[in-house]
Amino acid sequence: MDQLPIDEFLTDLCPFEKQLDLDDYLGEAPRWCQGCGDLGILTAVQKLLRDNQAEPTEVVCVSGIGCSSRFPYYLKAFGFHGIHGRALPISTGVALANPKLKVLTVMGDGDCFSIGAGHWVHAIRYNVNLLAMVLDNEIYGLTREQTSPTTPLGTRTRTTPKGAFLPPLNPLQLMLGVSNLSFLAQTATWLPQHLLATLQQAYRHQGLAFVRILQHCPVFSPQAFGEGGKDAELMEFLYHVQGIAIDPALERFGGRREHDPADLATAQRLASEREREPLGLLYQNPDLPSYETIRHAALAHPSPAEKLTLLNRRLDRLAPEG
Amino acid sequence: MKQRLEKIFAQGFQDLQQQLLQRIAASLEPVEAWLRSEQEAERQHPPAPDPYLDERILRGLLREINIRSKLSHAEWERLEEVRARIDTVRAQIQDQAPAPLLLDQNDPAQIQQAFETHYGYYAELFRDLRILDLSLAGEYLPELHDSALSAFSWKELTDREMALIPPLVVFLATERPLVETTALALKLLTTGLPLKLLALQQNIQTPRETGRALAHRFHPDLGFFGLSLRSAYVLQATEDIESFDQEVMAALRSPRPALLSLWDGTGDDPRQSQLALASRVFPYLRYDPELGLDCTSCLEIGKNPHPETAWVSEILPLPGGGEEERPLTFAEFAWHVLDQKEEFAPLNEPGPENPSLADYLEMETDERHHLRPYILVSEAGETRVLLPSNNILYQCQDRMRLWRSLQSLAGADQPSEDAAVAAREDSPQEIAGRIAAEREQAVAQALQTLSRKLLGLEEMELALGGEDFKLDLRGLDEALSSSGTAPPATGAAGPSDLPWIETKLCTACDECTNINKRIFVYDKEKQAVIKNPRGGPFRDIVKAAEKCSAAIIHPGKPLDPKEKDLAKWIKRAEKYQ
Numbered sequence A: 001m002d003q004l005p006i007d008e009f010l011t012d013l014c015p016f017e018k019q020l021d022l023d024d025y026l027g028e029a030p031r032w033c034q035g036c037g038d039l040g041i042l043t044a045v046q047k048l049l050r051d052n053q054a055e056p057t058e059v060v061c062v063s064g065i066g067c068s069s070r071f072p073y074y075l076k077a078f079g080f081h082g083i084h085g086r087a088l089p090i091s092t093g094v095a096l097a098n099p100k101l102k103v104l105t106v107m108g109d110g111d112c113f114s115i116g117a118g119h120w121v122h123a124i125r126y127n128v129n130l131l132a133m134v135l136d137n138e139i140y141g142l143t144r145e146q147t148s149p150t151t152p153l154g155t156r157t158r159t160t161p162k163g164a165f166l167p168p169l170n171p172l173q174l175m176l177g178v179s180n181l182s183f184l185a186q187t188a189t190w191l192p193q194h195l196l197a198t199l200q201q202a203y204r205h206q207g208l209a210f211v212r213i214l215q216h217c218p219v220f221s222p223q224a225f226g227e228g229g230k231d232a233e234l235m236e237f238l239y240h241v242q243g244i245a246i247d248p249a250l251e252r253f254g255g256r257r258e259h260d261p262a263d264l265a266t267a268q269r270l271a272s273e274r275e276r277e278p279l280g281l282l283y284q285n286p287d288l289p290s291y292e293t294i295r296h297a298a299l300a301h302p303s304p305a306e307k308l309t310l311l312n313r314r315l316d317r318l319a320p321e322g
Numbered sequence B: 001m002k003q004r005l006e007k008i009f010a011q012g013f014q015d016l017q018q019q020l021l022q023r024i025a026a027s028l029e030p031v032e033a034w035l036r037s038e039q040e041a042e043r044q045h046p047p048a049p050d051p052y053l054d055e056r057i058l059r060g061l062l063r064e065i066n067i068r069s070k071l072s073h074a075e076w077e078r079l080e081e082v083r084a085r086i087d088t089v090r091a092q093i094q095d096q097a098p099a100p101l102l103l104d105q106n107d108p109a110q111i112q113q114a115f116e117t118h119y120g121y122y123a124e125l126f127r128d129l130r131i132l133d134l135s136l137a138g139e140y141l142p143e144l145h146d147s148a149l150s151a152f153s154w155k156e157l158t159d160r161e162m163a164l165i166p167p168l169v170v171f172l173a174t175e176r177p178l179v180e181t182t183a184l185a186l187k188l189l190t191t192g193l194p195l196k197l198l199a200l201q202q203n204i205q206t207p208r209e210t211g212r213a214l215a216h217r218f219h220p221d222l223g224f225f226g227l228s229l230r231s232a233y234v235l236q237a238t239e240d241i242e243s244f245d246q247e248v249m250a251a252l253r254s255p256r257p258a259l260l261s262l263w264d265g266t267g268d269d270p271r272q273s274q275l276a277l278a279s280r281v282f283p284y285l286r287y288d289p290e291l292g293l294d295c296t297s298c299l300e301i302g303k304n305p306h307p308e309t310a311w312v313s314e315i316l317p318l319p320g321g322g323e324e325e326r327p328l329t330f331a332e333f334a335w336h337v338l339d340q341k342e343e344f345a346p347l348n349e350p351g352p353e354n355p356s357l358a359d360y361l362e363m364e365t366d367e368r369h370h371l372r373p374y375i376l377v378s379e380a381g382e383t384r385v386l387l388p389s390n391n392i393l394y395q396c397q398d399r400m401r402l403w404r405s406l407q408s409l410a411g412a413d414q415p416s417e418d419a420a421v422a423a424r425e426d427s428p429q430e431i432a433g434r435i436a437a438e439r440e441q442a443v444a445q446a447l448q449t450l451s452r453k454l455l456g457l458e459e460m461e462l463a464l465g466g467e468d469f470k471l472d473l474r475g476l477d478e479a480l481s482s483s484g485t486a487p488p489a490t491g492a493a494g495p496s497d498l499p500w501i502e503t504k505l506c507t508a509c510d511e512c513t514n515i516n517k518r519i520f521v522y523d524k525e526k527q528a529v530i531k532n533p534r535g536g537p538f539r540d541i542v543k544a545a546e547k548c549s550a551a552i553i554h555p556g557k558p559l560d561p562k563e564k565d566l567a568k569w570i571k572r573a574e575k576y577q
């Protein structure tokens, strides 16, 4: 038997020493602006993977195009910087091809709700196993300040210099209306504990877990979401035993309301009333089977014996008559 | 409380059924799919002699994907047997969702037996799943696995498997004397079984104390007692703490034995349980041995109101006009909740021999001679002055001792210098030297302030009592600000001059660290702390506070009075104090 000095033996025994830590998920140094909410989300995702002790080689981060979509460069894991609006179909492919991988999809509001809207709806309906995040800063950041679907009415941008003409799209309301939605939560960059707790719950979910993360872009949309959480009147935490825990330190950022995430009708009402931005788990149905499961069950998986018979029949056709 | 717990039990374990079925399906599915298709194929195409193909050769070619062909007859039979057993359990689980087993009786032998039956059922299931997995992978070695798996018990289960088993919850009878409850808890927790013991604290019997008796005669001390076991999960809580339901679930789902001591109130008035928490009579504590190797990492007391101070205070109007800040102690609890009115004597007006209870408790024993402290209570909108009995005073003292002990075990009273040192790049000696110098300076400053105050030069403002003042002195060393734990108490001089960050709320946005890396650094959790408040000009700290995306940097006062344009920066800093 191998001999080990006692201290090494003990460190081997002690799980605290050997674990993956935050450094194991550091990719390139981020090139986002200082103060950008994307930085905090990156940290939260790194903590999420660390807390779950996910091997970087078993994680794939897929994104579209935008500031937020630079995410895969900065996270040490497999990455796929896709094309504008197409992060979800690419992620679907990755998830179906290798169900063992944990797929993290990162999109901007322009990326997902605008050019990617078609894919967005269908990905939710397909309910493939992945964790989808939209980093919503109510603006196109990378291309320098154009109106996005969530830009508030009247906001002056380079594409609407006289102010946005339309009221913004309500992504929560839309998603809560899509058949087969299985998980929808909302959180924000200025609530680090809530952000991490939400991602944790989404990570554990089987099916497509969609998390909208509110943030402001200090350069082009500094006013978004009450200057990034400075107005508690605009926000409301949802609490429930099946929901997301609220750290007492966060109380000053918004009111509270009890909401059962199994209750779709109330979630729809909450989202459509739009009095305050709900923060927490809006809806979760853990019993919905994922697309992988349904597809696997529906397709034939011929046994070796069956394959043999089929092959036999085919060869029979080639055999000479008689 | 019982009803609320029932709701938590019912809702909290809902997902177990699904998870267990998923776990079973993961092992069973490949065999079942193969069996199904095998039967189907045989039904459709009964094997017939084939003139053109040698079926045996083809079967050989397909060997890799043919489960059965990998197994010998004996192996296949074992697999079938195991599969049938798992199938039965699956049907039972489908039929009835697994729920925690609640036991209301306290006989260790019977509990042990109930545990073996409850966990034995699941252990057998997981053993069978392992046999199935090993067989399918062609890794089942009879000479190795036969004996190992026949002696399989719940002890062999992994944490992940344990997490799929609904726990066994024992309700501890708390109406018995504390010795008995504690002895029973100790007996049960040291059986080596991961039992979940739940004590609903209803009748707080307060022994008449002389101060000479051993502590731990007080029922709520059960939680503190649990800490001494070190490897048990302990939760002590009242219903109104944040995320109570999740806290209870976390304790129940821990793979370890757990002791839950929950306040069940003495009536319907929610203020009673708030007072139990605020008066430190029944402080919140959570000890999760999974979190680290030292007590500070495992113990959490942050959900108590003002966890960094000795007491929680209330402002009450004085009978003769004006108002007084009053700490909530055991005395208030005894008056309002326990209704021990006979332990109090009324007083018209406090004289020189009547210090306030908070002041009294901070005094050394010899200073207390001939003094009778008073408390203020507000009833029906009227404030009354009362003298608590000696018994009550001893209880106050004892609760204070418990709270201080918790604070120091949780590291809430003084941040660990080691941790602060580890977080820096500078050499430990350099830092230790700086901390020592800073502490000396702080003490000198504090003495000066104190003597000025004693001479009546400044109005006394030490609202939270002497110990906090001491705490704050420690706060002066930068270790405190860099741990980001405690904001300096309000009203005290000196410490609040230092900049501090509400580290828990830091979003890791890089603003402050980009402004000055000698002042601001990230801690292990990538949240900003102040490494060295003298690492750069006050200007940098104010700029960081202005830029901070979470608005959590509080600049304090400038440390270098000679800095340029200081008046301007102090003005700009005001908004963020």
Ligand SMILES: Cc1ncc(C[n+]2csc(CCOP(=O)(O)OP(=O)(O)O)c2C)c(N)n1
Pocket (backbone or CB within 6 Å): A065, A066, A067, A068, A069, A084, A107, A108, A109, A110, A111, A112, A115, A135, A137, A139, A140, A141, A142, A143, A148
């Ligand atoms: C097909 C296509 N159309 C347009 C663009 C230009 N484009 C690049 S990023 C972007 C919008 C990015 O905004 P958003 O998704 O909100 O991300 P953010 O930069 O705000 O994080 C656009 C329109 C493109 N790259 N490809």
Ligand code: SF4
Pocket (backbone or CB within 6 Å): A031, A032, A033, A035, A036, A037, A038, A067, A068, A137, A141, A142, A217, A218, A219, A220
């Ligand atoms: S432009 Fe806005 S969204 Fe893009 S990196 Fe800068 S702050 Fe972030």
Ligand code: SF4
Pocket (backbone or CB within 6 Å): B501, B505, B506, B507, B508, B509, B510, B511, B512, B513, B527, B528, B544, B547, B548, B549, B550, B551, B552, B553
């Ligand atoms: S500026 Fe504020 S939020 Fe950003 S890293 Fe510093 S302390 Fe954290």
